[in-house]
Amino acid sequence: MKTRYYMIGAALCSTMGLGLTSCDNEKFLDVNQYEVVASDASFENDANAKKGLNGVYDMMFPNDNFDGDWGFKPNLFTGCHPTIDTQATGWDKNWNVQAWNSGSTELLGGWKHVYHGIVRANDYLAGLAAAPEDKISPDVRKHLEGEGRALRGFFYHWLATTFGRVPMLSTGENYTTHPQKERAQTYTEMWDFIIEDFTEAAKLLDWQPMDGSYGRATKGMALAYLGDAYMWKAYRLTDGANGQTQDEAAAKECYQKAADCFKEILNSNTYKLNESFTTLWDPASAWGPETIWCEQLDEGGNWGQWGNLTSKLMLKWYTACPENGGWGSLYLSWEWYSCYEKGDKRRAGSCYTGAVPQIDPNNAAYDPKYEGWYEPAIYGVNPYLQETLGKGASGTATKQFHFNNGEWAPAIWSSKMWRTASANYKGWADGHWSPTPIYWKRLPNVMIDYAECLFRLNGGDDATAWGLLDQLRERAFGKLEAGKEQALTDKYLPYYNSFAEWVGRTEVTAEDRATGKNIDKDGNDMGDGGTFYKNRTQYPIPFGSNDALRQDAKTYYTAYAAQKGFASPAWKVAVNTERRKEFNCEWCLRPDMQKSGFMADHVKTNYPKQSVDNLKDVPWTNRDYDYNDLKMDMPIPQDEIDKNPLCDQNPAYKGNNE
Numbered sequence: 001m002k003t004r005y006y007m008i009g010a011a012l013c014s015t016m017g018l019g020l021t022s023c024d025n026e027k028f029l030d031v032n033q034y035e036v037v038a039s040d041a042s043f044e045n046d047a048n049a050k051k052g053l054n055g056v057y058d059m060m061f062p063n064d065n066f067d068g069d070w071g072f073k074p075n076l077f078t079g080c081h082p083t084i085d086t087q088a089t090g091w092d093k094n095w096n097v098q099a100w101n102s103g104s105t106e107l108l109g110g111w112k113h114v115y116h117g118i119v120r121a122n123d124y125l126a127g128l129a130a131a132p133e134d135k136i137s138p139d140v141r142k143h144l145e146g147e148g149r150a151l152r153g154f155f156y157h158w159l160a161t162t163f164g165r166v167p168m169l170s171t172g173e174n175y176t177t178h179p180q181k182e183r184a185q186t187y188t189e190m191w192d193f194i195i196e197d198f199t200e201a202a203k204l205l206d207w208q209p210m211d212g213s214y215g216r217a218t219k220g221m222a223l224a225y226l227g228d229a230y231m232w233k234a235y236r237l238t239d240g241a242n243g244q245t246q247d248e249a250a251a252k253e254c255y256q257k258a259a260d261c262f263k264e265i266l267n268s269n270t271y272k273l274n275e276s277f278t279t280l281w282d283p284a285s286a287w288g289p290e291t292i293w294c295e296q297l298d299e300g301g302n303w304g305q306w307g308n309l310t311s312k313l314m315l316k317w318y319t320a321c322p323e324n325g326g327w328g329s330l331y332l333s334w335e336w337y338s339c340y341e342k343g344d345k346r347r348a349g350s351c352y353t354g355a356v357p358q359i360d361p362n363n364a365a366y367d368p369k370y371e372g373w374y375e376p377a378i379y380g381v382n383p384y385l386q387e388t389l390g391k392g393a394s395g396t397a398t399k400q401f402h403f404n405n406g407e408w409a410p411a412i413w414s415s416k417m418w419r420t421a422s423a424n425y426k427g428w429a430d431g432h433w434s435p436t437p438i439y440w441k442r443l444p445n446v447m448i449d450y451a452e453c454l455f456r457l458n459g460g461d462d463a464t465a466w467g468l469l470d471q472l473r474e475r476a477f478g479k480l481e482a483g484k485e486q487a488l489t490d491k492y493l494p495y496y497n498s499f500a501e502w503v504g505r506t507e508v509t510a511e512d513r514a515t516g517k518n519i520d521k522d523g524n525d526m527g528d529g530g531t532f533y534k535n536r537t538q539y540p541i542p543f544g545s546n547d548a549l550r551q552d553a554k555t556y557y558t559a560y561a562a563q564k565g566f567a568s569p570a571w572k573v574a575v576n577t578e579r580r581k582e583f584n585c586e587w588c589l590r591p592d593m594q595k596s597g598f599m600a601d602h603v604k605t606n607y608p609k610q611s612v613d614n615l616k617d618v619p620w621t622n623r624d625y626d627y628n629d630l631k632m633d634m635p636i637p638q639d640e641i642d643k644n645p646l647c648d649q650n651p652a653y654k655g656n657n658e
Helices: 046-060 075-079 090-096 105-130 138-163 187-204 219-236 248-268 315-319 443-457 463-476 485-502 510-514 553-564 570-583 589-595 599-606 638-643
Strands: 291-297 351-353 402-404 408-410 412-414 436-442
Touching: 046 105, 046 138, 075 090, 075 105, 075 589, 105 138, 105 638, 138 187, 138 219, 138 589, 187 219, 219 248, 219 291, 219 436, 219 443, 219 589, 248 443, 291 443, 436 443, 443 463, 443 570, 443 589, 463 553, 463 570, 553 570, 570 589, 589 599
Parallel strands: none
Antiparallel strands: 291 436, 351 412, 402 408
């Protein structure tokens, strides 16, 4: 009998490398890197059936058979770059100007990756259904079916939110049984298929993962995506119909069903907000209390090995400043940076800026029109890795609004992914280890989606919805940190001191600094960004409350929407601006703003068309293209069109528009 080879994913989270970190939840889906299970043995008993499903879970991770970068590419390019809040240079810049096309390699890589996951799920679910009742215990069978359907729904969700209508392969179907298949005829048909998977998964799964193994799909994951799917179906029945008949009544019913899903999650008390937003990307936060669905990149005992598949997602190089050894694939815009209120710690917990003289009040060249932009913790330095941006060199490209790396890009870099591995120290030889979470669903996703549904159902003014936004803003301004500063420091600081010791950082003394000898033991100029050494006593972004600076959400966003001149109502501006502040670089930003019907207003208002003659002296983005909402349904990859003649192309990319 033919042998089926299942590649089993690396542990989603274990005790992380160097012995530096412990996880909030101590038991995880922990399996060998590779196993081979004969197809006739896959469902002989509970243990083998669980191993077989790990072959589907494996597609959560980067895979060399396709793009090797799943989790960053295409997810960043399709999920963030179209908002312009994240930017790029080189050939990647097409993703900021709607210049992607059916030949874009990132789209094809993602398409192949998720369909491979869908085919694995279909084969697995068919085998599970055919397995004799006496081989697999009822409770295990129930959970495995629920997880299989949740995983298939997850992969289809990415396809549907990226490409619009796509071919739908059902249980037992694959590209061998169906080498050609047309796309779903309507968005409703497609979303109903996805809704059915998540509905059944939510019935079959429990709030806690099977065997206590965090990393498995749960009822919370299924309900979060079910509510999301209902919102997308409603969007396609109204704002995003694109040729489909509009139905306001059906859309309202979808929003009510979505709200019911989100309310059930919140009422379960299964999840709670991390006390500090700034710690969410720390190793010590792995699968923390607000995590609903996450791709936890933990290389365990294999860190430093190029052959390890999770090493292929080299986030430190993709996201680091080029002058610090990075590749410059990710920049954040000054428009995004300026949307934060003074005291909102999410900005400091999300980025580092270049040492731009205009925003430094300690510099004689300070321009007061940028009042409130300066934050010592993130100004010109990566405080987590104790590295000065640009290494403090004179004339560094980080000391201007736009970093010139052959092409202009904002001088801001993400701290969500470039904080656990240095691109400077021990970078290529033995420093691959990057225990980074890629969040797909956190509790704030549910809170903001629920708020949007309540606003839509209750005429745009709902006290519960405003209250949900206020809860997130309280956390953002550090209110949940108050009185817990030392406990948070004790939990999250040890990793960074251990990291400093591992890379050989030694203290630069006050005497050395006074004489200009800001050099560590490896001869690296540590610049003027602070004292860089091990055994620090304070977390890189100091804990504590700024809540006295916070306005309530309704008051603030009513004024903000009017001041900026948005065409959208204040509630829609509020939920989507909170998404911008909360979810930059989290791949859900463009899909969430799109399903809200806010993308066109966002681009027009936050990124007005303008010609910028001297980018290094002006922070703003030079948008010179006309936004086209139809292009948010990405083009079906040309490879699929060529091989599957039953699959047609999206309207915005047909003929001369392609």
